[in-house]
Amino acid sequence: MAHAPVPVLTIDGPSGSGKGTISRLVADQLGWRMLDSGALYRAVGYAAGAAGIDLSDVDAVTRCAQTVKIRFQPSQDGGETHVLVNGHDATDELRTETAGAAASAIAVIPSVRQALVDLQLAFRKAPGLVADGRDMGTVIFPDAPFKVFLTASAAERAKRRYKQLKDKGLSVTLAGLQREIEARDERDASRPVAPLKPATGAVVIDTTGMPIEAVVAKVFAVVRP
Numbered sequence: 001m002a003h004a005p006v007p008v009l010t011i012d013g014p015s016g017s018g019k020g021t022i023s024r025l026v027a028d029q030l031g032w033r034m035l036d037s038g039a040l041y042r043a044v045g046y047a048a049g050a051a052g053i054d055l056s057d058v059d060a061v062t063r064c065a066q067t068v069k070i071r072f073q074p075s076q077d078g079g080e081t082h083v084l085v086n087g088h089d090a091t092d093e094l095r096t097e098t099a100g101a102a103a104s105a106i107a108v109i110p111s112v113r114q115a116l117v118d119l120q121l122a123f124r125k126a127p128g129l130v131a132d133g134r135d136m137g138t139v140i141f142p143d144a145p146f147k148v149f150l151t152a153s154a155a156e157r158a159k160r161r162y163k164q165l166k167d168k169g170l171s172v173t174l175a176g177l178q179r180e181i182e183a184r185d186e187r188d189a190s191r192p193v194a195p196l197k198p199a200t201g202a203v204v205i206d207t208t209g210m211p212i213e214a215v216v217a218k219v220f221a222v223v224r225p
């Protein structure tokens, strides 16, 4: 008898829509694994930068994506997961807006996206996977039984990022963040390969003004109706 495929909940959406927070909470409650696919693109951008590679050099960035060693290290005390890039703990560097912009820039390269496919598929292990990104439901796990697309106004997303970054002691301005978010949305949504858009059948949730618990409840209703 064929085994039932491991269930996947895909949570796609633009930066600041709450995907990371919501994915983590839902994955913990379900006892499922989690894939933060944005961290992979951030790691490639970071590794390329660290190696002095020009991000517009498609061949060099592709080689970097094919060879980079990315390891997720869950914390022992329930805190945040650390990301090791070629053996270096790059957790803090990967969080910055610079890393986000670099990730968005290299994410338009089809061969870079291709280099990360198997790595992402390998996260699908029992009892289930929550996959957070831009193309989880459209490209990487098109057969996922549960698909969600989270969104929120650019102003609200900028406010959330502002608070997150301020809390981490980073120096940013709200207006600057909103501009960066809008530029990144535009690039992520307009690229020809795997653009940011809701997958067919995805439940779209606009989280503007919604408390986290309410969003979690809505996402949960998709998996356990």
Ligand code: DC
Residues within 6 Å of the ligand: 015, 037, 038, 039, 041, 042, 100, 103, 104, 107, 132, 133, 134, 135, 136, 184, 188
């Ligand atoms: O989710 P994030 O902000 O960490 O993602 C950073 C960038 O990586 C995002 O602007 C576009 C890219 N990305 C992507 O192209 N596909 C994904 N599945 C995840 C992220």
